[in-house]
Amino acid sequence: MNRDDIDLVFRAEAGAPPVRWRIASGLTDYAEAVAFMEHEAAAIADGEADELVWLVEHPPVYTAGTSATDDGLIDAARFPVHRTGRGGEYTYHGPGQRVAYVMLDLKRRRQDVRAFVSALEALIIQTLGAMNVTGERREDRVGVWVRRPERPALADGSMAEDKIAALGVRLRRWVSFHGLALNVAPDLEHFSGIVPCGISQYGVTSLEDLGILVGMPEVDVILRRSFEEIFGPTADDAMRPAAE
Helix, strand or coil, X not given: CCHHHCCCCCCCCCCCCCEEEEECCCCCCHHHHHHHHHHHHHHHHCCCCCCEEEEECCCCEEEECCCCXXXXXXXXXXXXXXXXXXXXXXXXXXXXXXXXXXXXXHHHCCCCHHHHHHHHHHHHHHHHHCCCCCCEEECCEEXXXXXXXXXXXXXXXXXXXXXXXXXXXXXXXXXXXXXXXEECCCCHXXXXXXXXXXCCCCEECXXXXXXXXXXXXXXXXXXXXXXXXXXXXXXXXXXXXXXX
């Protein structure tokens, strides 16, 4: 079954509390974010905390997923490099990119990792569609892509296309963490220090690059609305230290 054919409604069981929705101000250190996610995911798995979506921006950083190989890192001295437990290869995070860390308990939803990844792709595609951008998934590549008909065709004659959003998740005790990164207005040249997600034949784009000049707060509103249509209700949640 293709991912386009999967039922992408991923709501929690009846009576489940809303997903906490939290937006970090400023730039969030990547290592601190990973530590916080792991803490929250453990609390969710133990039934001590409700599910959480956490929106952040990071200082420039390259991250290496579990499939990353040495040839995917072109310029190791350019930005800090973090090895992380999410799936996938190398990716870049930085200012102007909306990172959504999604901590959901799939035991309360569907214990289907492939469907979960497809639902996250659908979240991005729906968010982009609200801004008149057509995002598409590819069966042989995780992430969300946009066609670039104004550019020269690829060597095999197919239409050029660029990646606008990356996904990388990890599950522990059926609770997800890590998530997705949507390029709103990052410095796209920063991606040149890696082979993004191990794919060299395609480019990287952003909303700004596509001529969509939109602020992060507006993106967040659309992202939240799209999330609720697929995953169910959310509730505002204030930041609290991971040590609590």
